[in-house]
Amino acid sequence: MPALLSRLTAIWIAACLLFTGQVLTAPQRAAAADSGYLMTHFIGEGATGQQIYFSHSTDGLNWTDLNGGGMTLRSTVGTRGVRDPSLVRSPDGDRYWIIATDLCIGCGQSWDAAVYNGSRSLVVWESRDLVTWSQPWLLNVAGAIPDGRNAWAPEAIWDPETGDYVLYWATNATLDGVLKHRIYYARTSEFRTVTTPQLYIDRPGTQNIIDTQIVEVPSGVGDYRYVRASGDGQITIEGSNSILGTWTSLGNLSGIGLTGSQVEGPMWMKFRDRDEWSLYLDQYSTGRGYLPVLTTDPSAPAAYQLPASGSYDLGGTTKRHGSILTLTAAEDSRVLARWPDTAVSRLQSYNFQDRYVRHTGFDVRIDPNVSPAEDAQFRVRTGLVGSGTVSFESVNYPGYFLRHSGFVFQLAYNDGTAQFAADATFRQVAGLADTSWSSFQSYNYPGRYIRHYAYQLRLDSVTTATERADATFRVTG
Structure with a gap:
């Protein structure tokens, strides 16, 4: 009994030390882990504007064009143009992907052709370090959708419940006699093959939905683990506790004067040092690129605020529909070293x-x-x-x-x-x-x-x- 008690005491002390170490060092690691922000985006129309561009920020609001404002990746597959890029990091941080719409308006393709007979594939790049990227490949995601006409605005989020990614995008397809854009999803682990696409988001009647992006929200903020913003005539905010579970409509951003007729391409960014988010919205109707909308609770439309005049700077290029990744210090150093402003x-x-x-x-x-x-x-x-x-x-x-x-x-x-x-x-x-x-x-x-x-x-x-x-x-x- 004394030996058992001694052993239990030792285990208890070790557990306390381990717990104490985690409590003390985890915040330090978190503080040291995050550095700048990397935005991937396209900048406009034409063969050069519809490619991959990178921009960098230290505070999430003021951005510098990398590579002197020049493109950082060029698509050599499909239509040879890309829009709406999404930057995905693996849970272990050892792999990265860029997935993008295979679309090049004004490069031999019209909007009418893209809507009704566009590419059914996405363009994908892969990297181990954010610096050296693979050659691009095409991933057919909409070919298995009955009457699927295209594949636009892809996004992906890691699903811890199944240990793979939920890849979702918009496809113009006929369902129940109605041809319109809906959001479909499939599962993938490496962005080279996908499961059979399933309907993910549909709006009533003839209402299209093209752009949607999901953000995971930490415990203690709002009532939902996941929040998504979608362009569906409004910028609609919805919440859920499961990526593929039931989603609850929470409202929209019309209260601050932003509707789907003015903005599109919602792009989430959490500030690394505080519980505050920026929902960037592409001002496509005026051609002005992204506008950051700020909130301390993504699930509460009433909490969203327009930025103060002069509080942000998007840099020299027009930044269109993309995504933002918060960088570790090591990632930050590699990215800045790879794409300096070289003449x-x-x-x-x-x-x-x-x-x-x-x-x-x-x-x-x-x-x-x-x-x-x-x-x-x-x-x-x-x-x-x-x-x-x-x-x-x-x-x-x-x-x-x-x-x-x-x-x-x-x-x-x-x-x-x-x-x-x-x-x-x-x-x-x-x-x-x-x-x-x-x-x-x-x-x-x-x-x-x-x-x-x-x-x-x-x-x-x-x-x-x-x-x-x-x-x-x-x-x-």
């Missing part, structure tokens, strides 16, 4: 000064009168292998770099491997033909330089005067 440059040939390095069909050459001009524009980054070197990233195909393969150059997508980094990294040295210009020595073949031959870009040894001239360039605006 856009061109590489001018020394001995053919009307010609510039450009990509065409992912081959690389020097040409005059480059069209589109962006094909000859690059960001001269810190080299992929580290400081003291440079790498050349395409402006209109972000994530694609000048890379030699078999000593011939191509514009290739960074696959994150050490081999790619070495092949796409160079040392910028004094020009071999003119020291006021530049030459670029290969990182992994230091006896070779970037050089044009018959106007094609190669990696060659350089010995003659002609070869030195061929290997000399000016980095210019």
Whole structure:
């Protein structure tokens, strides 16, 4: 009995110490864990506006465009344009996905075609670090919906009850004789396959619903674990204690003058240091982009307030329907290091000064009168292998770099491997033909330089005067 009592006492003390440690250290970890905010969004119409853009904020209200306001990812699949991106982090924080509408208005597709015969697929990217992203792929989500005409505005939320994601989106389909947009859902664990789509949200009569986003609310705030905001003629607020359970209508934001005829694309953001939320709404009717609406209780429409004049700044680009992720300090550092405001440059040939390095069909050459001009524009980054070197990233195909393969150059997508980094990294040295210009020595073949031959870009040894001239360039605006 004394031995048992002693053992129980030891267990009790250990439990108290463990509990005390959790109580004391958990808030410290939480405080240290969150840093800035990352917004992913698109910026407008056209082939370049309907791509992936990133913006960063330290306070959730004042935003800076990353990558100098340029796109950060470009879709090369489906319609080759994307809208309404959603940024998803795995529960363990070791994987990320961007899911987006496969839609490019004004790029060979009209609104009428998109509504009635659009893409049934979503565009998906995956990353392990928020910095190096996979090539995009198409995920067919609406093909199994009877008379499904499109797939728009995707979102996903982790469901702890089933250990996978509830992926939901809008599809224009006929049900009970009525053709309109409704919200459907499916389950997925990796965004490569989905379960059979099911109807999720339907509004009475002919009322469409296209945009909806769910936020999980901490215990002690409001009466519901989950709150969703939807664009359905109003900005409707609903609450539930289960993602796929019964949802209760709580009201809308017409009381502060915001209706579905003015705003769309609801985007939730919780401030990391307090129980306050911003519901960003895209002012599509006036083309002004996002407006933050503030609340201390997402489930109480009466608690929402318009921001004070001058209290927020959305940065230089128009930010359209997207999502916001609260970053850990490590994520924050990686994101800011990957997409600094680096100048856009061109590489001018020394001995053919009307010609510039450009990509065409992912081959690389020097040409005059480059069209589109962006094909000859690059960001001269810190080299992929580290400081003291440079790498050349395409402006209109972000994530694609000048890379030699078999000593011939191509514009290739960074696959994150050490081999790619070495092949796409160079040392910028004094020009071999003119020291006021530049030459670029290969990182992994230091006896070779970037050089044009018959106007094609190669990696060659350089010995003659002609070869030195061929290997000399000016980095210019």
